[in-house]
Amino acid sequence: MKLASVTALAVLLAATAAQATCTYDIDSRVQVRHERLREFERSLAARMGVSVNDIDAPVSPLAGVKWRIQGRSRVGLVWGTWLTWDEGYTDSQGRFDYVDPDKSCIRRQVRIQVAFENDRQRVAAPAGWPMLLGAVLVGSAASAPSPWYDVFLAEVGSTNLTFDDPIVFRAPAANDMPIPPTLGEPLSRTRAEIWVLVSRLRSAMASLGAEYAFDPTPLIVVYPTDIREISNAEEQSFADPIHPNNPVYIHRNADGTRDQGNVKTVLHELMHVWAYQNTHGEDAMLLELVMSRDTHACKDETLAPFHEAFAEYASQQVFEMLFPGLPVDSEFSSPARPLSRRTLTSGVDCLGDRVMDDEHDLEHCENGWMSIFHTLTMGAPLFEYGDPVGGGVTALGDSLCREATKRLAIPAMSCGVSFADLLSVFLGANAVDKGDDLRAADLTLQEFLARAVDLDVLSAAQMRDTKDLLDPEGSLEAEDTSLCEWKLNLGLPNFSL
Ligand SMILES: [Zn+2]
Numbered sequence: 001m002k003l004a005s006v007t008a009l010a011v012l013l014a015a016t017a018a019q020a021t022c023t024y025d026i027d028s029r030v031q032v033r034h035e036r037l038r039e040f041e042r043s044l045a046a047r048m049g050v051s052v053n054d055i056d057a058p059v060s061p062l063a064g065v066k067w068r069i070q071g072r073s074r075v076g077l078v079w080g081t082w083l084t085w086d087e088g089y090t091d092s093q094g095r096f097d098y099v100d101p102d103k104s105c106i107r108r109q110v111r112i113q114v115a116f117e118n119d120r121q122r123v124a125a126p127a128g129w130p131m132l133l134g135a136v137l138v139g140s141a142a143s144a145p146s147p148w149y150d151v152f153l154a155e156v157g158s159t160n161l162t163f164d165d166p167i168v169f170r171a172p173a174a175n176d177m178p179i180p181p182t183l184g185e186p187l188s189r190t191r192a193e194i195w196v197l198v199s200r201l202r203s204a205m206a207s208l209g210a211e212y213a214f215d216p217t218p219l220i221v222v223y224p225t226d227i228r229e230i231s232n233a234e235e236q237s238f239a240d241p242i243h244p245n246n247p248v249y250i251h252r253n254a255d256g257t258r259d260q261g262n263v264k265t266v267l268h269e270l271m272h273v274w275a276y277q278n279t280h281g282e283d284a285m286l287l288e289l290v291m292s293r294d295t296h297a298c299k300d301e302t303l304a305p306f307h308e309a310f311a312e313y314a315s316q317q318v319f320e321m322l323f324p325g326l327p328v329d330s331e332f333s334s335p336a337r338p339l340s341r342r343t344l345t346s347g348v349d350c351l352g353d354r355v356m357d358d359e360h361d362l363e364h365c366e367n368g369w370m371s372i373f374h375t376l377t378m379g380a381p382l383f384e385y386g387d388p389v390g391g392g393v394t395a396l397g398d399s400l401c402r403e404a405t406k407r408l409a410i411p412a413m414s415c416g417v418s419f420a421d422l423l424s425v426f427l428g429a430n431a432v433d434k435g436d437d438l439r440a441a442d443l444t445l446q447e448f449l450a451r452a453v454d455l456d457v458l459s460a461a462q463m464r465d466t467k468d469l470l471d472p473e474g475s476l477e478a479e480d481t482s483l484c485e486w487k488l489n490l491g492l493p494n495f496s497l
Helices: 003-019 039-048 186-207 263-277 284-292 303-322 341-346 359-364 366-377 410-415 419-427 445-454 460-470 486-490
Strands: 021-033 059-061 066-075 083-089 095-104 108-115 121-124 131-133 136-138 149-156 161-163 166-169 219-225 248-251
Touching (some): 021 149, 021 186, 039 303, 083 095, 121 186, 149 161, 166 186, 186 219, 186 263, 219 263, 263 303, 303 359, 303 366, 341 366, 359 366, 359 445, 366 419, 366 445, 366 460, 419 445, 445 460
Parallel strands (some): 021 166, 121 219, 219 248
Antiparallel strands (some): 021 059, 021 095, 066 083, 066 108, 108 149
């Protein structure tokens, strides 16, 4: 083409644009309807005092997700390359907007995409499956991309474009207008709900105090994960103890018959992350995972039982904060209360075969540490739980697993040891200095409580009495101590034991 023709063409295009421009005005918000993680709906129904059948699944904004608006036009007979016109992050209500009053009025396609990603959290798709190679985890989630989802697609001609409907990840209904397939696809909907769960967990932890907030960021959840080298029967979700971000891998097998994309698993794994970020020496957890394919129950070392118990205990604590109205003790398979001495020393089903009859046993077993944490922070006196006391000593299984130590739970409330106080034992005297964090050598009952005393979470007398109360073979009951002056604070109910 000669130079003169190019100039003429440029002038012609400019003239056309000046004569006819179209306005594109997009003002939308991105949301998810909680149809997969049912705790959102059940908690709402419980707070309203109605059945879940009487309410619609609640809708949450997808706050802080990445969005971009792209367009493309025809080049000859085919569509050209997508060009990004604008991008950003949704606000706290999931809102974003884009206005251009000066678009050329040509036929083109416009799409909106979102990705569950910002600098604080990411819900990723697996970038190739992670693999276990010997004891090494191969396949880093740090590079696992959060996929772009097409959430809006339109073809426009010489007209304005106005779009102000909400964009909702949800199950398509029978009489629906067609929606982009990714909005209705189960895995993307679960990822969207996990996004909300991670956001709320981060807020809940930060609400306890800035020092308890998750760091470093982003928090990464990879869903679904299916490691080829591990059989489906054995595979579990896990949090990587080695990677600086401690990415969480949530297991789902290929045909979806085993799917751990649920609230309790995600919270459990994320609380592992919190512990890994605030302790030293947790790398050995990976070896435990690889060698025994299991980090639960009782172990020779205290590391795995401590971390497993903390993750479960802490996930119960945050579950209570995030889903008010749902009774945490019956929601979880592990009891959310101290175990009775009778349970500890009988080695019943819930504890595996292990009989815990001294302090040493407690700290080597997941249920032992669970009982320690719950004893320290029990939020309500035991009698409020309405445990039938007495019952035959032959009672086994779940009822005995859920039998709290009879009067043990009473002092905690007036001791005033809160969940945050317990977390402060991890951080040490200087919450900012990582060198102060809990070490593997501190993971015994003696050292953990001694650290709590150093930090003024407990007095020396309270530490002594707490240890006596926890002793599976001891006989001290809360009412026999002046541990927390509980009689003064609570008044003594008339209950017979
Ligand atoms: Zn775990």
